[in-house]
Amino acid sequence: MNHEQLIKQYETIKARGKKLDMSRGKPSPEQLGTMSRLLTAVIRNDECFSETGTDCRNYGGLDGINEMKRLFGEILNVPMEQVIVGGNSSLNLMYDTVARAMLCGVREDCKPWCKYDQISFLCPVPGYDRHFAICELFGIRMINVPLLSDGPDMDLVEKLVAEDDTIKGIWCVPKYANPSGITYSDEVVRRFAQLKPAAKDFLVFWDNAYAVHELVDEEVPLADIFTLAEQYGNEDMVFYFASTSKITFPGSGVAIMAASERNLDQIRPILAKQTIGFDKINQMRHVKYFGSAAGIREHMKKHAAIMRPKFEIVDSIMHSELDGTGAAEWVNPKGGYFISLYVPDGCATAVYNEASKAGVALTKAGSTYPYGFDPRDRNLRIAPTYPSNDELRVATHVLCEAVKFAAAKKFFDLVN
Amino acid sequence: MNHEQLIKQYETIKARGKKLDMSRGKPSPEQLGTMSRLLTAVIRNDECFSETGTDCRNYGGLDGINEMKRLFGEILNVPMEQVIVGGNSSLNLMYDTVARAMLCGVREDCKPWCKYDQISFLCPVPGYDRHFAICELFGIRMINVPLLSDGPDMDLVEKLVAEDDTIKGIWCVPKYANPSGITYSDEVVRRFAQLKPAAKDFLVFWDNAYAVHELVDEEVPLADIFTLAEQYGNEDMVFYFASTSKITFPGSGVAIMAASERNLDQIRPILAKQTIGFDKINQMRHVKYFGSAAGIREHMKKHAAIMRPKFEIVDSIMHSELDGTGAAEWVNPKGGYFISLYVPDGCATAVYNEASKAGVALTKAGSTYPYGFDPRDRNLRIAPTYPSNDELRVATHVLCEAVKFAAAKKFFDLVN
DSSP states (O other), X not given: OOHHHHHHHHHHHHHTTOOEEESSOOOOHHHHHTTHHHHTSSOSGGGOBOTTOOBTTSSOOTTOOHHHHHHHHHXXXXXXXXXXXXXXXXXXXXXXXXXXXXXXXXXXXXXXXXXXXXXXXXXXXXXXXXXXXXXXXXXXXXXXXXXXXTEEOHHHHHHHHHHOTTEEEEEEOOSSXXXXXXXXXXXXXXXXXXXXXXXXTOEXXXXXXXXXXXXSSSOOOOOOHHHHHHHTTOGGGEEEEEESTTTSOTTSSOEEEEOOHHHHHHHHHHHHHHOSOOOHHHHHHHHHHXXXXXXXXXXXXXXXXXXXXXXXXXXXXXXXXXXXXXXXXXXXXXXXXXXXXXXXXXXXXXXXXXXXXXXXXXXXXXXXXXXXXXXXXXXXXXXXXXXXXXXXXXXXXXXXXXXXXXXXHHHHHHHO | OOHHHHHXXXXXXXXXXXXXEXXXXXXXXXXXXXXXXXXXXXXXXXXXXXXXXXXXXXXXXXXXXXHHHHHHHHHHTOOGGGEEXXXXXXXXXXXXXXXXXXXXXXXXXXXXXXXXXXXXXEEEESOOHHHHHHHHHTXXXXXXXXXXXXXXXXXXXHHHHHHOTTEEEEEEOOSSOTTTOOOOOHHHHHHHHTOOOSSTTOEEEEEOTTTTOBSXXXXXXXXXXXXXXXXXXXXXXEEEEEESTTTSOTTSSOEXXXXXXXXHHHHHHHHHHHOSOOOHXXXXXXXXXXXXXXXXXXXXXXXXXXXXXXXXXXXXXXXHHHTTTSSOXXXXXXXXXXXXXXXXXXXXXXXXXXXXXTTEEEOOTTTTSGGGOOTTSOEEEEOOSSSOHHHHHHHHHHHHHHHHHHHHHHHHHHHO
């Protein structure tokens, strides 16, 4: 596409009054359209009964129906007995887990976190802004840890948690990390499992948001954190989260957490004060829609078929426009929802601003770091999934122009 | 029914292996069966769009769709702008409100409650056990206040909140109170609206769980707390809660809270850290199912037609078995889900135990008081809605026998 064509297409899209949005990891309307059968999966009264006879239309069943626990257990390789089915949001379950630790302590013999002058979390960076926002809200100090190509820098993680007993947690997206797309290696997962933290109430927040979100035919395996942690007597350290938000309908899906028996014994009585139970009809809808774990994997192929071309569009346009400029680095991921783009130091904010002026919304520069502060101002999270392919082409061209502009300006400023 | 018939019917029901359950305020299967059309209210993709164009199947819309806010606004007489639509549980919204106050404070200029050595709540008694459980979990001291026939003893409430700045809240079920069934008079609501608490972060938890839950044709009016509170500059003091749990499917309904503009300005940014949003498809299901506030009122008549005979069964059997014994007092309510039964002092636990031995589950004696402790051990919460009418007849006879037995034993012990 030459410059004139780009301008023309851009004007056409602007005339539609639609902002080009590459800011959030949202499924496209086309993806959502593939799931209409979920809306009709439970439409009769007699479809509302679980295998134990629970009437999903009534109170009861605090931690979810068996069928839903089993389904998540199978796709995550976690025993169904360790699963608590929650509401529609794994973020909310994580927020609740931090809030519960703040107010009640992690276990009976642990002081509530709010009773400490200072507590801290390790934050592999770049990472997920909504994880960081929970810490910021509760005044939890965040410590950056570099996320390498096989997971967080474990030398640093091991050292910090052993030395500093104010460190009470770490945020992990172990598969197709948000935003880098990397998956933790078996070795990294094993090192997590055998951590020796100074704080006995240190928690690993294992947010496996993209457990079955492959973009290509190859499935990237993730080692099983619970099995490994048990080998080292560390199973109480792991809090596991997942949801169907990017499997079915975001906001109308089903979220779960999984934890050790000892942790569940602490959580369930507190959860029973918080709610009488979550939406079991929606759980049953999901169970009937998928049928089995295999059904979920088949279903995810439909999403991949729609999403993969979008990632390819962004990747190929960036290659054709930015290769050889030295102004951009990225890796096209094998799964997940994001491309993590590195621009020259000090340029990310300028790229964000330039793209914004041209009508393309990116995730705010800095968002992938705690406190919204990217120390080198160089990382941008690109979310290719929501726009149509046409819009995406234009948006990516705009993005590339913005990158070149910002980089040129930086180097011009440097030599002048 | 004579004693022999009772025994026979009881044996028949026991043989079915079903425990007679009068313990929780649950709709009966028959009530649930009237709502099958809710399961099919949104089954097409094009039914998922709100009036503002929001795609309910995707992320976005933190505090709910307009249609749902309007519907609740209309049935509660609250401006829709003051409404936040939550998930499936108003209890969870109340829990979150307390947890938020504990961790973040009620407003920016207020200290988080967890930073105080001691905070307290007023608890009109008898009251709702799940309210009290939240306080107990967070170590909030509970102070009993008698619930009179027109609302809490306001002389006492006014005196206590003015004197004691550790008092940060009061639990209210202002219409068809759980369990007494009384509705706060206009005068009581007005006195709430003009409270002058010593603590500037004192909150009124206005849990209007039974706003449209009439059992008889006569609707008992409830004065509008927000309108009155505004007259006294006290609108920031009120947190309003409601849900469709006992309108549609418990656990799969929609809950809301309403608050002043100033409070909403504090809540929304915190809520945005907690979740990306609640289940908007389920909101749309409810909107399409009811159509309007009038639709909700029509719908509630179907419930009343099923529930009213159950209340009448309990009331009439208790009258025929207990009138003149001096062993029981109760008022058959005009709405809500409960009958509050008073037995002679020191007898409630005995009645609960005797009924339990005979296979009838009551709400545990003491549950209607903070810490599960009824100082006079005389109140029982009877929930007539869940059992079938046949089961209910037997269960009520058993209950009456238990009351007579416990009372006789007490008076026998007294004279011997």
